[in-house]
Every structure is written in C-alpha cells, then in structure tokens.
Amino acid sequence: MSLIPTVADLAADPLTHHYDDMIAPSGLTNFLGTVRVEHDLTAVSAVTFPPVAQGLAKTAVLFVDGRIFESYGAPVTHEWRADRVVRRASLVGLELETVTVCVPGRTAVAIDVRITNTGDAPRTVTVMLSLAARVTRSAEAWLDAESPSERNAVEADASRLVFLNEAGGAWSVQGVDTAASVGLSGVAETPDEYEVGIGGTGRGGDVTVVLELPPGASGRFGYVHAIGTTREAALAEFDAAAADVAASVADSERYWNGQLEAAFTPGNGEFSGHLPVLETSSEALRTLYWWGVLGVIWFRRDFAGNVLGRSYDTLMPNYWATTTFIWDYSLSSITHALLDPEPMKRQLSHWITSDTHSHFGTSSLTGGPVGRWYSVNDYAMTRLVNDYVRFTGDHGYLDETPGEGRPVVDHLRYWSRAWQELRGDSPLADYGEIDNLLECVSSYTHEVASFNAANVWNLRTTAAILEARGDRPAAAELRAEAETLVASVVDLYLPGQGYFAAQQPDGSRLPVRHCYDFNIVGTTIAADLDESTRGEMVAFFERELQTPAWLRSLSPWDADASYSVRPDHQWNGAYPAWPADAARSLVALGEPQRALDWLPGLARSTNQGPPAQAHFQEEAQPAINGGARKAPPQLPYIIDWACSSAGAYVALVIESLFGVDPSIDGLGTVNGCVGALDATAVLRGLRVGDRLVDVHANGEVVERA
Secondary structure: OOOOOOOOOOOOOOEHHHHHHHHOOEEEEEEEEEEEOOOOOOEEEEEOOOOOOOOOOOEEEEEOEEEEEHHHHOOOEEEEOOOEEEEEEEEOOOOEEHHHHHOOOOEEEEEEEEEEEEEOOEEEEEEEEEOOOEEEOOOOOOOOOOOOOOOEEEEEOOEEEEEEEOOOOOOOEEEOOOOOEEEOOOOOOOOOOEEOOOEEOOOOOEEEEEEEEEEOOOEEEEEEEEEEEEEHHHHHHHHHHHHHHHHHHHHHHHHHHHHHHHHHHOOOOOOOOOEEEEOOOOOOHHHHHHHHHHHOOOOOOOOOOOOOOOEEEEEOOOOOOOOEHHHHHHHHHHHHHOHHHHHHHHHHHHEEOOOOOOOOOEEOOOOEOOOOOOOOOOOHHHHHHHEEEEEHHOOHHHOOOHOOOOHHHHHHHHHHHHHHEEEEEOOOEEOHHHHHOOOOOOOOOEEEEEHHHHHHHHHHHHHHHHHHHHHHHHHHHHHHHHHHHHHHHOOOOOOOOOOOOEEEOOEEEEEEEEEEHHHHHHHHHHHHOOOHHHHHHHHHHHHHEEOOEEEEOOOOOHHHHHHOOOOOOOOOOOOOOOHHHHHHHHOOOHHHHHHHHHHHHHHHHHHHHHOOOOEEEOOOOOOOOOOOEEEOOOOOOOOEEEEEHHHHHHHHHHHHOOOOEEEEOOOOOOOHHHHOOOOOOEEEEEEEEOEEEEOOOOOOOEEEE
C-alpha cells in the first residue's frame, strides 16, 4: 500500500439498509459547501454553499414508474468516499446506480444516474425527481444549529426549475442534462417554516426523464443542483456542471486524490504546511492516523466571503455550518499546526480579539461570536497557542498584539489564571451548569476534576514558555500556584473507585463516572497521581468505559445514565475524540500496552467515513462490520455525520505513541511506545520549527534536507 492514501484507501464499507434504518446519511464537500446524501438513490438535502443556505431542505426525491422509490421496500447500498457517494438498488427487472459529487470549484452538486434493464423484454422506464428548495441569504451569522432557510418562489426553465428567495439574493437551479418534461407542483403554498415530523420543505415541481431500454441495455442522465447569489451566477454554475456530469465525477476523484497527496507533501500548493508520512506495518496504526488526517481536511472552507480567507468548520452536513468551535479546534490542534499553520494563526488571533468567555465559536460569515460560553475555552486557547508555537517555531507570535491589544504571551498569562475568577469558597474553579460543560450529563457541573486539572496544566505550560523567554521569577510563581492547585484537584478523587466527584456550591460531592475526567486528568496531571490512583483509574476505565471498538462516555452504572440518550457524552456512545484522548491517557498513566492493544478495535470504527459527532458503543446499537455505528441526526440523538475533532487521532499517533512532545525550545528527546507495536515504524518528514526530521520507533531522530 502507498504511504500516501487515495480516496480508495479511505473508502467506507458499503452500507446496505432499508428506508429509515439507523444509518446516518453521509455528507460530501468541495470546501466551498456541503451536501447531505439521503437514504434513497437520488435525494439530497442541506445543499449549502455559503453565503447561501437552505436548512435541511430535501430535494431530488426519486420516483420510478410513477411510484416513490422508498415505497418499493428495496434495500439500498451506499458506498462513501471522499470524492463521491455511490448508491445502488435493484427493482424487478432493473438495476439502478447513482454517483453523487460536490463538483470541484463550483457551487454545485451533480448526480450521474444509470439504470439497466436486466429483463428479457424492452422497458420504458419513467424516472421523476421531485424538486424543492428553501434558499436564503442572511446578512447575519447563522446562529442556530440548523442553517437558515425560507420559502421560495419557483419557475420552470427548459429541463430545470429555478428557485429564488423573496429578496432575490439566493438562487437554486435544479434539473437534468437531457430532454425532460418539467412541471410545477400545483400544491398549496408551503408554510414559512419547516417543522420536524410535519414537513414544509415545499415541492416546487418535478422533472421527468423517460428511458427506452432494450434488454441488457443501460440508460443515463445527470441531475445538477447549483447555487448562486444571482440568477446569472446560479445558471452559469448549472450549465458548467451539466455540460458533462461524468467529467465532474472524474474531476472529483482527481481533486480529492490531489488534496490527500498535498497534505503529506512539503511545499505543496494546497496547505501552508504538511503532515508527516507514517511508515508502518501496523494496519490499525496507519488507519487511525489517516482517519484523523482526513477528518480535519474534510472541514476546510474556502468559500467566497469567508472573513478569515480559510477556516475549518466543526460539524457537517447537518448542523452549525460556517461555525468553528474553539473546543473542537483545540482537539485537532497539532494537526492544524502541522497541516495549515497560517489559517490556524489567523483563527487564533481572531479568537484572541474576541471575548472567549462569552461564546463557544466563531462564524466564518461575519467573524462574530456564536453560542454560549464553554468551560473548556481557557484550556483550549492555551493548548492551541502552545501547539502552534512549539510545532511552527514561530516564537515571534508570542509578542504579536492581535487587534492592537495585549501581546499573545499576556493572554497566556491570563488564561492560566482565569480560573481564579471562577472560585467561590473553594480553592477550585466553578465551571457552572450543564450547558457550559457536557450538556447531557446533569451531574457533571460546577467544580469538576477535568478543567481544574487543565488549569494546573495551563499554569505549568505558561510557566515553561515564560522561562524559555527568560522570565524565571514569573515562571516560578505560576509553578507554585500549580502545586497548590493540584492538591485540591486530587482531593476530588474517590479512593478505591477510579473516578472523581464533582463538587457542588453547597460543598456536597456528586460521584461522576465519566471518561472526560479520565481523559483530561490523565493527559494533564498523571505525574501528580500516586501509583495506586493511576492503577484504579485504569481499572475503572477498562471495567466501565472501554468497549472493544469504542467507548462509553459515561458508565452505565452511573445514576445519571438515565438523564439522556445523546450518545456523544452519555452511556450509549462517545464523541469521536474521547477514545483517542482515552488512549493518550492510558499512555500517560503508565499503561501504553493497553492503549496499543485497543487500536485494532478502534480502527474498525473508521469504516463509515470520517469520525461522526458520536458513535454508538456496541451494546447500544449493533456494530457495522465490527465498527462502532455512527449515530444519526434525527431526534433524540441530533448527531452530525462528521466532526472535525478527528485530529485527536493524529495527536495520539505523533505525541503519545511516537513520543514527539516538543517544548517551546525545540524537539528535545523522543520517548514513545509505538515500538512495542511496530519496531520499524517511522514518521517521515515531521516539521518541528525549522527542522524537518524522520522520527523512528526507537526514538532516533534523523535530519532531512
């Protein structure tokens, strides 16, 4: 196998399902926008190309011989790759196959539709697509999880329908590349808003293609959905894509293979940096590393009007389009620092000029804040700046003054001590209620072990940076504060149990058996724990949280397991970064072999495309070909198909397994554990500051030209 993956290497397993099985609809992107690929053979939804959105509006619903395809009860097989989704099904005497792509460089989606007559007699096959749109263009940030939409007007135009919003600033052109009959729906006017369970997307009309198929023959046509801010722009995008749909499909494969090659190539023309090539005989290690890389690249957004020029979204294709969450970005921090440090620097500077104690993320449409405060933000920002500086070697960034404010190094000082403003009568910071923390674990509130342990790490990390800059007195002061604080964090531990309590404002303590404490305490203050505590934590993790291919975020023995079924943080599943961080915690707690033994199971869960916002653990929903099943977007789960925190797996491989943990002073000694898995493994072409090196499993570092 090549050392650099192709789209074929990263293809998901084929998934076969019936109507509305527990299968999360997949997504596609071309970095200009996104689309959700629906369960039937042609339907798509959430076709979003900023600044034009249309919520989750569903269109191109398939009818065959006058009957809605889903009603036939035929199983449908989906095959996802980064460049396309292939959908297949069989009806009596017919084989149907479609290939869906986001057309490279265009605000358009294209579908190549092919139908084969497998019978002994000629067939006239009538294929109708029911078309709808809710395009809108908002001057404001998209401040809700679902992107905005509005009721559209529609008109027929040759083999297509043209949709537009009331203000005339958002257009959708949908149709086919061949002769067809087009009709407007003639149904009652659609409501202003879409209601889950009722509808309201609005069937603007339909386009019908008739295929005359001799026995054994195939016929085809192409469907195109183009978006624009003017009628002329939308029609031009449609015409360009519809001119050769097959070419759009081929272009998408070339484009995505080019992106993957660039991601691992120094001096490439797509990213401002690159990632090291992993050379290993371990399929699990390679698979998880590539999964992490793809899962970050997937969220690159280069659309016109992006206030940062380039950003990386957090979720797709259903929720929070155009929003970058501070928390999720930090979980892929090392990946951003290596792959694309220039956009990372702009993003960090932008956040520094905002009040990160008042929001969870930023809109790339406006640059404005989105959402409420997340308690992680001080830790996340410290981690992001530290990773950026230590991997790029851009020490001068610490003296820059984003927004003509304070130097970045002063912001580090502030984040390291911001917890002190959150204290009540306790020496620990109170991080508030459920909405500031894990959202669906009601007992995980106030004085939690995770973020208080992270405060210890913030103090020590900032101290190391100050010391490297020659400010030893300030560094010593921060380290002394860390020593005092860590004792109070450890006091939250419940001896003999393996987990921690969350202290409430009245002084009471609620035991919380959650992986987040295990992950963050383990990766930030493992050396401050005695051997007995470390052993009990690992035993608890293996007994109550770990599963063969995934993780339970919350122990099913925890009383709060009845509170919610949202699988990113509850008993029935886990957010995608949590298994990676749990493996990093195992290494830090002195049990690297247990992390290595887990990798083959985790690697099986890469088989459905980039990591989802949550995967079900195997007891909650049956695994798919051995991999933990992606959770779906519908209520009560409301989980997106992909999440940018995938870069946590890159950090697991580089930082924890290979032991590459540079300080602000440089790379230093490499001391990893990957040799116990593959003694011949090598990271080739790792950039640390102005050095380009190969890092071997035995810790040897070899300079490259």
